[in-house]
Amino acid sequence: MLDTTNNSIADFQADIDHAISAIETIILGKSTQVKLAVCCLIAGGHCLIEDLPGVGKTTLSQTIAQVFGLAFNRIQFTSDLLPADILGVSIFDPEARVFKFHPGPIFAHFLLADEINRATPKTQSALLEAMEEKQITVEGATHRLEEPFFVIGTQNPLDQSGTFPLPESQLDRFMMKLSLGYPDQRAERALLSGGNPRELMRGLRPVISIERFLTIQAAVDNIHCSEPLLDYVQLLVHATRNPGLFVYGISPRAALAIIQASKAWALMDGRSHIEPGDVQAVFNVIAEHRLTPAEQHSRSTIDLVADLVDQIPIP
Numbered sequence: 001m002l003d004t005t006n007n008s009i010a011d012f013q014a015d016i017d018h019a020i021s022a023i024e025t026i027i028l029g030k031s032t033q034v035k036l037a038v039c040c041l042i043a044g045g046h047c048l049i050e051d052l053p054g055v056g057k058t059t060l061s062q063t064i065a066q067v068f069g070l071a072f073n074r075i076q077f078t079s080d081l082l083p084a085d086i087l088g089v090s091i092f093d094p095e096a097r098v099f100k101f102h103p104g105p106i107f108a109h110f111l112l113a114d115e116i117n118r119a120t121p122k123t124q125s126a127l128l129e130a131m132e133e134k135q136i137t138v139e140g141a142t143h144r145l146e147e148p149f150f151v152i153g154t155q156n157p158l159d160q161s162g163t164f165p166l167p168e169s170q171l172d173r174f175m176m177k178l179s180l181g182y183p184d185q186r187a188e189r190a191l192l193s194g195g196n197p198r199e200l201m202r203g204l205r206p207v208i209s210i211e212r213f214l215t216i217q218a219a220v221d222n223i224h225c226s227e228p229l230l231d232y233v234q235l236l237v238h239a240t241r242n243p244g245l246f247v248y249g250i251s252p253r254a255a256l257a258i259i260q261a262s263k264a265w266a267l268m269d270g271r272s273h274i275e276p277g278d279v280q281a282v283f284n285v286i287a288e289h290r291l292t293p294a295e296q297h298s299r300s301t302i303d304l305v306a307d308l309v310d311q312i313p314i315p
Contacts, residue, residue: 012219013270016042018207019067026063026197026204027056029187033178035268036285037064037152042216043264045175045257046131046151048116048166048289055180057154059197061112068213069206070109070148077119083126087136088143101138106130109210110150117155117163124170127151131173148213168248168290175257176282177289216267223263224273231315232276233258236283239308240291246304247292257286276314283309 016038023034037060040047049057058074065072075086088104105111106127116124130136134145153174156163171177183191191197208216233255241249261282262274269278288301297304 007215007219009219009267009270009272012216012267015208015212015216016268022067022204022207023060023063026200027060028190029183030056030060030180033180034060036176036178036282039261039264039268039282040176041068041150042213042220042267043175043257043260044148044217044220045261046153046173048153048155048171048174048177049180050155050157050177051180053156055182056197057180058112058114059201060180061110061152061154063201063204064152065110065112066201066204067206068110068208069210070150070213071146072110072112073105073108074112074114075105076114077116077123079118079120081119081123083123086123086126087130087138090139099139101141101143103143106136107143107145109146109148110152113151113153115156116153117166120164121167124164124166128169128173148210148217171289172251172253174289175261176285178285220260220264220267223266223271225259225263226273228315229262229274229276229279230259232312233262233279235312235315236279236287236308239312240287240305243294245294245297245308246301247294250287250290254286254290258283261286280309 020034020038023038024031027034037047041064049060051057062072062074075081084104086104086106088102088107090099090101092098093100113127130145130149131151134147134149136143136145151174155166182188194200237250237255237258240246258279259274262278265278265281266272266274284302284305287305291301291305293299293301293304
């Protein structure tokens with residue numbers, strides 16, 4: 001039964017702000033990335049974090065799961081990891097004389113796929129059905145995953161040894177791609193002079209129940225998106241499909257993700273409707289990992305997407 005009390009926009013905003021404040025007691029100096037990750041979570045998407053080892057990707061994931069009270073599993077992706085290690089396997093029970101399915105670590109509210117690009121494409125593809133349909137199929141039998149279900153994938157830069165690029169179909173399942181980067185001097189000093197973040201996490205308590213979280217997710221769907229806003233999103237989406245800019249444009253799945261993430265951003269800002277600024281706040285992190293510049297461009301995807309946002313007029 002979902003919580004039906006304190007369901008105004010202001011109440012939802014206050015709950016989310018409380019959660020973000022709790023996360024930022026552990027993750028220092030990364031307010032934008034924390035807010036985007038929480039936006040992705042309440043929008044029902046999945047998040048990919050690419051960065052160097054040791055900058056806090058795993059810590060961010062564990063902190064978010066703990067603050068939202070979500071059952072957490074972590075899988076360390078390696079080159080010898082098999083799909084069954086993620087999904088589970090059927091084992092013969094000699095007493096009952098039947099095969100029984102033993103669920104894998106994917107059966108959790110929050111799955112951290114750590115260093116996902118160190119696994120082979122075959123193993124990476126084990127997540128495709130789960131991330132899109134929130135179910136898995138093993139030996140012809142379909143198993144539903146728990147609600148909510150959220151994946152954070154972390155990956156190291158592709159120029160590091162032992163990495164495999166994620167296929168386009170896998171990248172498209174991730175609503176957002178974020179990068180944490182190095183902390184600024186002030187945040188790093190606070191980190192060095194404070195306690196060990198992993199020790200601090202042990203004292204962290206959930207600030208939102210699963211029932212309340214599901215209520216917030218349902219509220220995202222009720223945020224209003226006007227026709228002019230839909231026009232604006234379509235202009236942005238169609239601009240990426242210019243073969244003179246990118247090899248391929250972003251997909252309808254990505255367009256839906258832009259709308260859903262914009263609704264979540266508006267809710268986090270205490271509004272019941274989307275504004276152009278909400279779209280602009282989430283567009284880059286949704287579009288960039290799905291796009292590859294055309295051969296004639298020497299500029300980066302980040303720069304091309306930023307120019308595109310600047311050039312497309314707001315209807």
